[in-house]
Amino acid sequence: MADDTGIEKAARSFAAARSKLKLPKVDKSRKATKQREKELIGKTDRRHLRRSGRTDLWGIRCRPGLKERCKAVARERGMLDSEWAEEIFEAAISEWTAKREKRAQHA
Numbered sequence: 001m002a003d004d005t006g007i008e009k010a011a012r013s014f015a016a017a018r019s020k021l022k023l024p025k026v027d028k029s030r031k032a033t034k035q036r037e038k039e040l041i042g043k044t045d046r047r048h049l050r051r052s053g054r055t056d057l058w059g060i061r062c063r064p065g066l067k068e069r070c071k072a073v074a075r076e077r078g079m080l081d082s083e084w085a086e087e088i089f090e091a092a093i094s095e096w097t098a099k100r101e102k103r104a105q106h107a
Helices: 002-021 030-042 046-052 066-076 081-106
Strands: none
Touching (some): 066 081
């Protein structure tokens, strides 16, 4: 019986410690995301954004390790990660568009 109370006590203290380590929940609704984006843009120097043409914020999820590999390649090429990502996306879109047009011609 004494062991049961000790185990229960340890479980309660472990649960309390875990709850202290939990990150606050983030509202992922569209409205909340737009609000966070507004706040982030509000804190940045908008002149740079207009000059670079990069005014849209786009956060994506990827497989573990991919972000670091992409950053390393961009750094090796002397580019910002966003510049390199844009280059890749533009190339992929161009290739996809060309394939789609080719299929449409053969149909």
